[in-house]
Amino acid sequence: MFNLILFGPPGSGKGTQSEKLTTKYGLKHLSTGDLLRSEIAQHTALGLEAKKIMDKGHLVPDEVVIGMICTALETYPDTKGFLFDGFPRTDKQAEALDKLLELKKTTISVMVALTVSEEELVKRLAKRGETSGRSDDTNEGVIRARIAEYNSKTAAVADYYKSFDKVVMVKGEGSVEEIFNALCKEIDSRII
Ligand code: AP5
Ligand code: MG
Numbered sequence: 001m002f003n004l005i006l007f008g009p010p011g012s013g014k015g016t017q018s019e020k021l022t023t024k025y026g027l028k029h030l031s032t033g034d035l036l037r038s039e040i041a042q043h044t045a046l047g048l049e050a051k052k053i054m055d056k057g058h059l060v061p062d063e064v065v066i067g068m069i070c071t072a073l074e075t076y077p078d079t080k081g082f083l084f085d086g087f088p089r090t091d092k093q094a095e096a097l098d099k100l101l102e103l104k105k106t107t108i109s110v111m112v113a114l115t116v117s118e119e120e121l122v123k124r125l126a127k128r129g130e131t132s133g134r135s136d137d138t139n140e141g142v143i144r145a146r147i148a149e150y151n152s153k154t155a156a157v158a159d160y161y162k163s164f165d166k167v168v169m170v171k172g173e174g175s176v177e178e179i180f181n182a183l184c185k186e187i188d189s190r191i192i
Helices: 014-025 032-041 045-054 062-075 091-103 118-129 140-154 157-162 176-188
Strands: 004-007 028-031 082-085 110-115 167-171
Touching (some): 014 028, 014 082, 014 176, 032 045, 032 082, 062 091, 167 176
Parallel strands (some): 004 110, 028 082
């Protein structure tokens, strides 16, 4: 299996690039943000609780997202590999993911981290908030809270994978196509 983590702050382009990468490499896209929004859309108890936290721009509890990933890994036993988008976001999630993959006799092949300036992130998310209906995009305070959560709890997850020499950084500014090509170059050099 080839398992990829597409890493980066809110608005760095994880979702945009995930769609293109999963099509090209035949990977299963697992986005914890999308899974949570699907729970919200279905008005489940988990969704209702998660929405309160997401609307503040905070992270939902580790157990919740780890449980969702555990279920998703079991749902697609025959995939060529997974693309994790927005997960893991804490050291605890990273360690849990390692254990889950180990049980499946596989591991993370590479983490590709998108780098984008904070002002560009805010600009992108505020613009999307005008039309997307995503409640965590509509208020600049919440956008900045999401970025602050990333800086205080998530950015360090890259250090965990750096210690296994699994991290590559890719500039996430420029056209979608330019960034996609840069990502593919890094992935192709690691895929064999
Ligand atoms: P999640 O859904 O993961 O959102 P996020 O990480 O905050 O970021 P986005 O999805 O908004 O951005 P993205 O990097 O995917 O960029 P995109 O391609 O959309 O999480 C939402 C919430 O759920 C969290 O705040 C948390 O509460 C909870 N959550 C999720 N996972 C969790 C976890 N593991 N643990 C705990 N809590 C969790 O692009 C953004 C915009 O920019 C789009 O409009 C796009 O069109 C545009 N854009 C993309 N590329 C470019 C480009 N190259 N140039 C210009 N614009 C571009
Ligand atoms: Mg996303």
